[in-house]
Amino acid sequence: xxxxxxxxxxxxxxxxxxxxxxxxxTISGNxxxxxxxQIHSQGPQYIIHGLKNNETNEMASLIITEDRKSSTLILxxxxxxxxxxxxxxxxxxxxxxxxxxFGRGTSLIVHP
Amino acid sequence: xxxxxxxxxxxxxxxxxxxxxxxxxxxxxDAMYWYRQDPGQGLRLIYYxxxxxxxxxxxxxxxxxxxxxxKESFPLTVTSAQKNPTAFYLCASSDRTGDGHYNEQFFxxxxxxxxx
Numbered sequence: 001x002x003x004x005x006x007x008x009x010x011x012x013x014x015x016x017x018x019x020x021x022x023x024x025x026t027i028s029g030n031x032x033x034x035x036x037x038q039i040h041s042q043g044p045q046y047i048i049h050g051l052k053n054n055e056t057n058e059m060a061s062l063i064i065t066e067d068r069k070s071s072t073l074i075l076x077x078x079x080x081x082x083x084x085x086x087x088x089x090x091x092x093x094x095x096x097x098x099x100x101x102f103g104r105g106t107s108l109i110v111h112p
Numbered sequence: 113x114x115x116x117x118x119x120x121x122x123x124x125x126x127x128x129x130x131x132x133x134x135x136x137x138x139x140x141x142d143a144m145y146w147y148r149q150d151p152g153q154g155l156r157l158i159y160y161x162x163x164x165x166x167x168x169x170x171x172x173x174x175x176x177x178x179x180x181x182x183k184e185s186f187p188l189t190v191t192s193a194q195k196n197p198t199a200f201y202l203c204a205s206s207d208r209t210g211d212g213h214y215n216e217q218f219f220x221x222x223x224x225x226x227x228x
Contacts, residue, residue, distance in 0.1 A: 034216065043202050043219030044155070087154070091214075100217060102147070102155035 004088045009107040012082075018075040020106050022088030025069040032091055033064060035073045036102070037084040044087065044102070047073065078110045115139065118203050118220035125197075125227050133188045133223045135203035143214055144186035145204040148172060149222075155202060161186055162208075190225065197227045 005023040012018040024033065032051050036044040048055055048062045050071070055062045061074040075082055087105040116137040125131045135144065143162045147155040157170030161180040175194025180186055186205075190197045201224075204217040 036217075041200070041222070041224075043204070043222050044217075045219070046216040049216065100145070101157070104152070104154045 004090060004103060006086075006088055006103065006106045008104065009109070011109045011111060012075075012078045014080055014110055014112050015077055018078040018082065018108060018110065020073040020075075020086050020088075020108065021070065022073070023070045024088070024090050027068050027090050033062065033068075033071045034089045034091060034100075035060070035062065036087045036089070037082075038087065038105070039081075039084045047086075078108075080110050080112065082108065083110045084108060116203060116205055116218050116220040118201075118223050120223060121221065123223055123225045125225070127227055128192045130192060131190050131197075131225065133190065133201055133203075133225070135186045135188065135220060137184055137186075137205045137218070137220075139205055139207065139218060140183070141205035141207040141218070142183070143206045143208065144180070145206075145217065146170075146176075146178065146186070146188045147202045147204065149200040149202060158188065158201075197225060200224050 032049050034049040035047040037047055038044040047059050048057055050062045050064050064071045085105040085107050087102045119134045145160040146158040148158055149155050156172050158172055158176050159167050159170055159178040161167035164180055164183050167178050167180050175191055177189045200222050202222045203220040206214045206217045208214055
């Protein structure tokens with residue numbers, strides 16, 4: 001699986017958009033980009049995933065560059081409850097011996 | 113409610129004792145995983161299982177053992193051979209599509225193990 005690079009920490013004002021970047025320059029054509037978040041002392045929670053096209057759900061939007069070497073998770077109106085560590089991972093499409101790898105992620109702090 | 117449960121939430125053990133962490137899911141997922149998380153760190157894979165009666169070592173399997181006798185259960189034993197067992201342990205599961213693709217993982221609430 002391709003490695004990802006994320007900033008260690010970011011902050012955002014409540015009510016504003018939070019844009020979390022992820023670099024995955026070695027991503028392969030059969031690898032999806034997944035995002036999870038982990039609120040302190042809880043298990044990670046799935047947010048969104050995508051392959052090539054931009055995706056949106058009730059939690060967030062995912063913007064993937066045309067060359068697929070980077071992506072951005074957007075929380076359109078951040079709240080204090082969005083304070084968490086956000087993990088960007090890439091993974092192959094087909095099954096087999098897929099092993100999800102979580103790095104240190106980005107610690108997002110949303111302030112009043 | 114469907115979900116994945118871990119028990120207990122907090123666990124204390126004396127050094128040299130084996131301890132077993134429970135993980136149960138009623139999501140009918142094929143795959144289950146165990147991760148370890150240390151303070152300020154990401155998740156490291158200990159073991160995973162894609163089918164009943166089969167499991168594979170992850171990156172840090174030494175000092176740990178698992179079993180997968182039932183689809184819904186994947187207990188993790190932390191043995192006395194694990195040199196630094198104090199950590200936050202997370203269990204996860206995921207289902208499989210018809211073309212063999214594994215979907216997103218669902219995580220349990222975690223067990224915080226402290227070895228005294």
